[in-house]
Amino acid sequence: MDRYNTVRLSRRLFMSSVAMFTVTATSASFARSLSGSLPWAPLSSDPPVQVVSGGWQFFTPQEAALVEAIVDRIIPADDLSMGGKEAGCAVYIDRQLTGAFGTSSRLYTKGPFLPGLPTQGYQGEANPAQRYRSGLAAIDAFLKQRDGKTFVELQPADQDAFLTAMEAGKVELPGGVKAAGFFGLLLQNTMEGFFADPVYGGNKDMVSWRMLGFPGARYDYRDHVSKHNQPYPRPPVSIEGSPEWLVKRS
Amino acid sequence: MTTILPRKDVVIVGLGWTGSILAHELTDQGLDVLAIERGPWRDTATDFNIGYAQDELRYSVRRDLFLQPAVETLTMRNDTSQTALPMRDFGSFLPGNGVGGAGVHWNGHTWRFWDSDFQIKTNLTKRYGAARIADLQVEDWGVTGTEMEPYYDQFEYLAGISGKAGNIKGQIQEGGNPFEDPRSRDYPNPPMEMTYAPTLFANAGRSMGLHPFPTPSANMSRTYVNPLGITMGQCTYCGFCERFGCANYSKSSAQTTILPVLMKKANFEVRTDSEVLHVDLAAGGKSARGVTYVDTSGQEFFQPADLVLLCAYGLHNARLMMLSGIGKIYDPVTGEGTVGRNYCYQTNAGVQVFFDDKNFNPFIAAGALGQTIDDYNGDAFDHGGLDFVGGAGINCIPTNGRPIGTRPTLPGTPKWGSAWKKATVAGYKSTLGFSSQGSSYATRTNYLDLDPTYKDRFGRPLMRMTFDFPDNDIRMSNYLCDRMEEIAKTLGGKQYNVGRRKKGWDSVPYQSTHNTGGAIMGTDPKKSAVNSFLQSWDVPNVFVIGASAFPQNAGKNPTGTVGALAYRAADAIRNQYLRNPGAPLVQA
Numbered sequence: 001m002d003r004y005n006t007v008r009l010s011r012r013l014f015m016s017s018v019a020m021f022t023v024t025a026t027s028a029s030f031a032r033s034l035s036g037s038l039p040w041a042p043l044s045s046d047p048p049v050q051v052v053s054g055g056w057q058f059f060t061p062q063e064a065a066l067v068e069a070i071v072d073r074i075i076p077a078d079d080l081s082m083g084g085k086e087a088g089c090a091v092y093i094d095r096q097l098t099g100a101f102g103t104s105s106r107l108y109t110k111g112p113f114l115p116g117l118p119t120q121g122y123q124g125e126a127n128p129a130q131r132y133r134s135g136l137a138a139i140d141a142f143l144k145q146r147d148g149k150t151f152v153e154l155q156p157a158d159q160d161a162f163l164t165a166m167e168a169g170k171v172e173l174p175g176g177v178k179a180a181g182f183f184g185l186l187l188q189n190t191m192e193g194f195f196a197d198p199v200y201g202g203n204k205d206m207v208s209w210r211m212l213g214f215p216g217a218r219y220d221y222r223d224h225v226s227k228h229n230q231p232y233p234r235p236p237v238s239i240e241g242s243p244e245w246l247v248k249r250s
Numbered sequence: 251m252t253t254i255l256p257r258k259d260v261v262i263v264g265l266g267w268t269g270s271i272l273a274h275e276l277t278d279q280g281l282d283v284l285a286i287e288r289g290p291w292r293d294t295a296t297d298f299n300i301g302y303a304q305d306e307l308r309y310s311v312r313r314d315l316f317l318q319p320a321v322e323t324l325t326m327r328n329d330t331s332q333t334a335l336p337m338r339d340f341g342s343f344l345p346g347n348g349v350g351g352a353g354v355h356w357n358g359h360t361w362r363f364w365d366s367d368f369q370i371k372t373n374l375t376k377r378y379g380a381a382r383i384a385d386l387q388v389e390d391w392g393v394t395g396t397e398m399e400p401y402y403d404q405f406e407y408l409a410g411i412s413g414k415a416g417n418i419k420g421q422i423q424e425g426g427n428p429f430e431d432p433r434s435r436d437y438p439n440p441p442m443e444m445t446y447a448p449t450l451f452a453n454a455g456r457s458m459g460l461h462p463f464p465t466p467s468a469n470m471s472r473t474y475v476n477p478l479g480i481t482m483g484q485c486t487y488c489g490f491c492e493r494f495g496c497a498n499y500s501k502s503s504a505q506t507t508i509l510p511v512l513m514k515k516a517n518f519e520v521r522t523d524s525e526v527l528h529v530d531l532a533a534g535g536k537s538a539r540g541v542t543y544v545d546t547s548g549q550e551f552f553q554p555a556d557l558v559l560l561c562a563y564g565l566h567n568a569r570l571m572m573l574s575g576i577g578k579i580y581d582p583v584t585g586e587g588t589v590g591r592n593y594c595y596q597t598n599a600g601v602q603v604f605f606d607d608k609n610f611n612p613f614i615a616a617g618a619l620g621q622t623i624d625d626y627n628g629d630a631f632d633h634g635g636l637d638f639v640g641g642a643g644i645n646c647i648p649t650n651g652r653p654i655g656t657r658p659t660l661p662g663t664p665k666w667g668s669a670w671k672k673a674t675v676a677g678y679k680s681t682l683g684f685s686s687q688g689s690s691y692a693t694r695t696n697y698l699d700l701d702p703t704y705k706d707r708f709g710r711p712l713m714r715m716t717f718d719f720p721d722n723d724i725r726m727s728n729y730l731c732d733r734m735e736e737i738a739k740t741l742g743g744k745q746y747n748v749g750r751r752k753k754g755w756d757s758v759p760y761q762s763t764h765n766t767g768g769a770i771m772g773t774d775p776k777k778s779a780v781n782s783f784l785q786s787w788d789v790p791n792v793f794v795i796g797a798s799a800f801p802q803n804a805g806k807n808p809t810g811t812v813g814a815l816a817y818r819a820a821d822a823i824r825n826q827y828l829r830n831p832g833a834p835l836v837q838a
Contacts, residue, residue, distance in 0.1 A: 032291075032545070035519035038510055039291060045299045048308060074666040080675055101312065108319040108338045110704065119328060119756040120335045160667065167665070187666060195653040196307035211671075212678045214613055214653050217304040219497070220486035221614040228446035229609050239302045 050240055051095045051201030053088060058097040058129065063136045064090060067186075069152045073159050074190045081211045082204070084190055092193030092202035093132075102129035128185060135182035138173040139166075145174075199240045209236040252542065252550040258284040261541055261555035263526045263570065266351020267809065268795040268816040269561035270504035270512060271408075274478075275820035277518045279828070284553065285518075286543050288321070288525040288562075289348030294505055298354075298495025306652040310493040315355050316340065317347040317563075321525075324565065325701040326757050328718040330582070336704050336712060341758040343595075343765055344493070345563045349522060352563060352763060353503040353809070357492040357617030357649055358468030360411045360502075361806035362402045362814075364431050365395025366629040370802065373629060374639055383639060386722055387592060387692040389801035392773040392782030395431040398814055401821070403434055405813030406466075409502035410474035410482055413437035413466035427463045427622070429630040442471040442485065447610045447682045448621040451646035454740040460625045465647055466810075467618030468502035478511045489650040491617025501617065521545070527708060529558050529574035529792060537832060538576075538792050544708065556831060557791050557823070560769075561816075564798035568698050568768030569713040577769075577779050577788045580697050582716075588779040588787075590698035592767040593715065594803040597642070597688030597723040599751045601734045602658055603743040605680045612651030612679060620647030626733050627805045628689065638725035640689035642805040644734060648683060658683065661747050682741065686730040688751070690766070690803040693720045698768045718755050727751040764808050766800035771815075773836075781836040783822035784815060790834045795819050 056064045071084030071093075081087070100106055104127035116123035126134065140150045143162065151159060165171045167187075169180035193202030195209075197217065203209065209216050216236035224232055235244055259281040262269045273283050292298075292315075308314050317340070325334035346352030366373045368391040374383050415436040416426025423436075441464035444452075452462035469485040476482070485500040499506050512518055526543045530552065540554035560567045571589045572579055580587035623644040624630055633639055650656055658681035663673040701714040719727075731750050738746040772778025775787040784799050786792040795816050797808045826835050 032522050032524070033519055034291060034513065034522065036514065036516060038293070038513040040293055040295060044296050045301070046297070047299070047302045048305060075671065076668050078668050078671065080668075080671050104338075106312075106318040106320050108323040108336045110336070112703065114333065114335060116335045117328075117332065119754055119758070120326060120337070121341060121758045122338060123335055163666075190666075192307060192311060192654055195657075196311075197305055199305075200307055208653060211675060212653055214651055214678075217302075219300065219304050219488040219490070221488065221611075222443075222484070222486055224611065225443045225445060225487050225614055228449065230611075231609060232611050232614070239305060 048199050048239065050199050051091065053091045053201060056094050058094045058102065058132075059090075063132070064094065065152050066136050066140060066150070067093060069159065070163070070186055071190045071193070073156065073163055074187060075194055081207050084194060087194055087204045087207050088202040089190045089193035092196065092200050093189045095201050096189065097129045097132055103127050122181075131182060131185060134175055135173070135177050135185075138175045138177040141174050142171065197240070198238045205243060206236045206238055252552050254552045255554070257554040257556070258282050259555065260284070260557045260559060261286060261553050262559045262561050263541065264288070264351060264560070264562035264566070265349045265504065265520050266346060266561065266563070267353040267504055267813060269351075269559070270508040271813065271816040272559050272561060272795065272820050273518055274508050274512050275817070275824060277512065277515045279824050280517070282517045283519070284555070285520040286524050286526050286541065286553065287349055287520055287522045289317070289522065291520075291522045292348045292350055292354060292495070292505065294495065294497065294499055298497045300497035303494055303497040304488065304490045306654050309355075310652060311654055313340070313344060313493065315346070315348065315493070315495060317345040320707070321347070322566070322706050322712070324713045324715050325704050326715045326717070328716070328754055329695065330716060334701055334714045334716070337757050342756065342761045343763040344760070345565065345763065349509070349520065350504045354495045354505065355493050356468075356809060357647075358501055359618045359647070359807040360406065360409065360466045360468050360810040362398070362430060362433070363804045363806060363811050364628055367804045368393050368395055368398065377629070378633060378639065385693065386639070386720065387694050389592065389692070389770065389772050389777060391801055392771055392778075393818075398818070399431070399434060401814035401817040402810060404817045405810060407438050408476055408478070408507050409468050409813070410439055410470055410476055410507070411437050411466050411468055411502075412439040412442050412471035414441050414464050416463060425463060427624050428461050429624045429627065437466060439471045439474055442467055442469060442616060442619045443487075444621070445487075445610070445614055445619060445648065446608070447648050448619070448646045450682065450741060451684055451737070452621040454737055455621070455623050458736065458740055460623045462621045462623050465618055465620045465622045465645060467616065469616040469618050470500045476507055478508065480507055480510050482506050485616050487614050487616050487619065489613045489615040489652065491615075492649055526570065527573070527710070529560075529570065529576060531575060531789060535575060536789060538789050557793075560792065560794045561796065564768060564796040565698070565713065565765050567794050567796050567798040571769055571779065571794065572700050572713070573710055576786055576792055579699050582695050582697050585694060588770070588775070588777065590768050591777070591779070592692035592770045592801050593696050593698045593717060594690040594692050594766045594800065595717060595755070596762040596764040596803055597690050597719055597727045597751055598685055598761055599688070599727050599731050599734070600683060600685035600749045601731075601738050601746060603682045603738050603741050603746045604660055604677065605682065605743045608682070609679045610648065610682060612648055612656065615648050615650050617649050618647060620645060626730055636729065638722045638729065640691055640723065640726045640805065642686035642688035642726070642730045644684060644686050644730065644737070646682070646684035651678070653678070660745060682743070684734065684737070686727065686734060687762075687805050687807070688723060688727050688730060689805040690723055691720060692767065692802045696720070719751060719753055724751060724753060764797070764803060766797045766803040766808060769794045769798040770801040771799040772801060775838045781834070783835050784819040785822070785827070785835050787834070787838055791832050793819055793823065
């Protein structure tokens with residue numbers, strides 16, 4: 001029973017219980033110390049938080065409409081899959097921009113900020129959240145000036161032509177926004193949303209995985225390794241499960 | 251204010267592969283060992299949890315288990331005419347973080363370097379003349395293949411490597427790598443079950459008279475109990491290996507091969523979330539007193555120790571030496587100084603072959619499951635009529651079909667829109683990729699030092715990396731691409747694409763986390779930072795263990811050699827150093 005209780009101690013309690021240094025300072029800041037057993041605590045896992053669609057956490061309604069229109073051109077609805085909007089790519093981007101990705105909190109963000117060479121990667125001061133805010137505003141400002149319309153109001157062919165020009169860096173957007181760089185960010189995030197686990201708000205019903213034949217989170221293919229050149233028979237599963245599991249079999 | 255802590259026999263900086271090996275060996279010796287680890291504690295059940303370990307966005311794209319650039323990054327430039335700027339995000343290489351280090355999220359390719367790699371300068375000079383390597387700064391390691399063999403064996407049995415020997419005590423073994431040096435016995439586990447793409451690749455290679463063999467893999471082909479009594483599970487070919495922790499206990503790491511035993515020892519302790527700022531030297535700078543570290547609260551501690559082992563990632567070992575004043579920092583102009591010298595990398599290139607009629611099921615994969623051809627690696631082939639030295643392993647090791655990152659399409663395919671989607675669906679299952687993992691040889695102008703401008707979160711200078719692919723290595727890589735093109739043609743398919751390596755190393759796209767050198771081993775204290783036991787020439791109670799010790803990199807993944815060097819250093823400390831602590835094991 002003693003042993004059981006020891007194991008059941010929370011990680012925090014366990015760590016402080018063995019952090020017994022001779023500390024001369026008044027500060028109670030101990031380094032965490034682990035010794036004498038393999039530390040493990042139950043229920044201490046760190047699963048992802050499931051994105052719930054509905055409402056916008058980062059985008060304004062106008063920005064959201066623009067992003068939905070863009071992701072629907074990057075991944076258009078056709079006979080292979082639904083479009084990026086219906087798949088949830090804009091919701092995915094919205095939620096990413098409110099988190100560590102949006103604020104670049106994990107990246108090196110100290111100055112000085114100097115223009116770099118392409119081999120040195122992104123050297124701008126703006127984080128993705130700031131780049132979306134300024135980039136989306138610049139797109140609509142540019143198009144209103146040029147065509148008297150916003151991106152959402154353009155015909156799909158004109159939307160494609162504009163995005164193609166952005167991708168090639170052939171558009172001078174206002175506010176110093178670099179068109180090719182911002183398009184690259186949009187493209188990267190749209191693809192992430194479309195192909196990531198649905199738990200992050202995109203890839204609705206694992207649409208992209210079904211399209212490719214990627215079985216997702218299955219994690220064990222020992223029964224199929226040697227079946228060379230034969231289609232894998234099972235549908236995909238996500239971290240959050242599978243719609244097939246909800247079908248009642250009586 | 252710095253808090254002074256009670257003395258320890260040994261303090262280890264970093265608890266990854268090398269730190270865990272040294273800690274296990276030295277606690278067995280009866281020493282009181284403390285490891286200080288910058289990142290968090292990590293274990294399989296909690297941190298590589300099978301309920302969500304297979305999350306490509308979190309682990310592969312956002313890189314949850316890796317070192318975050320906010321904690322430490324480097325500045326980079328291709329040559330000294332450029333201004334180095336910080337890698338604000340890591341790209342070309344991805345250092346690890348936390349207990350287990352990069353050993354948590356590696357693929358598991360586990361190689362032995364050859365005697366011709368260790369005695370490279372002597373060998374190449376003898377075989378091709380000194381002029382052939384005049385524009386390179388290659389150096390002998392100060393060890394032979396024969397000396398390294400027992401330590402490779404020790405690491406491979408610890409880690410349960412799955413493979414097929416090619417040469418046992420001089421007897422060539424059918425189906426193994428005929429170019430490898432003699433080994434004392436076969437791998438502890440048989441090769442993994444082969445997937446479709448490497449099977450076709452091997453068939454094509456054999457039909458051309460080449461010698462394909464199963465890549466030695468740290469993914470378990472069967473349940474394995476290692477010499478420490480720790481059980482590992484059979485690999486499930488899940489396709490979530492590199493960049494991920496293994497939820498199945500099937501990939502060798504400190505977690506799956508050492509920590510369950512090490513953590514139970516009363517004479518071992520690890521302090522996590524604690525970053526060593528520098529090694530403290532005694533007056534005169536000839537011996538280390540211990541290390542200063544800071545924990546997550548910002549409190550500084552001085553940890554006295556008799557012996558200090560730098561077991562961080564190789565690049566971080568070199569930087570800690572620079573920040574601590576251990577050895578002199580290399581100057582490419584004068585050629586003087588040893589710390590930061592001979593920084594090398596890996597010279598890779600890749601080929602894709604596109605088919606219409608094949609389904610490779612790319613998601614059925616493991617990090618080190620595949621086939622390798624070593625006919626053009628190292629000095630396995632004659633360079634007499636060629637204009638370069640070095641070579642590459644040619645590897646068909648399809649590691650995954652994770653769709654954010656792995657969507658091969660025909661060259662010229664748009665990056666979005668309906669045409670992109672159609673090509674993506676067509677290419678996903680029917681593309682076979684293979685690549686050359688090329689040697690990277692030292693030059694006078696590829697090096698590491700401290701950046702004059704950019705600082706880390708504690709105000710210490712970032713390390714500055716000055717690197718470009720040497721002309722020799724580009725010529726080598728082009729030769730290998732020509733050979734790979736021949737294999738691609740033999741494989742058939744409707745089209746192939748060769749991605750050649752070009753000058754102008756780009757820090758953005760991922761290439762390889764095989765950064766070597768900066769604190770190299772050798773026999774000459776003017777040219778190397780540590781002796782062949784990885785003991786600092788300048789501060790003999792400091793050992794620097796990791797790929798930082800490689801004088802140059804071979805056409806192979808470094809971890810097998812890192813593990814073997816760690817065991818060799820441990821052996822030297824246990825059986826030589828402790829008899830006369832503080833004394834150099836090799837007289838300069």
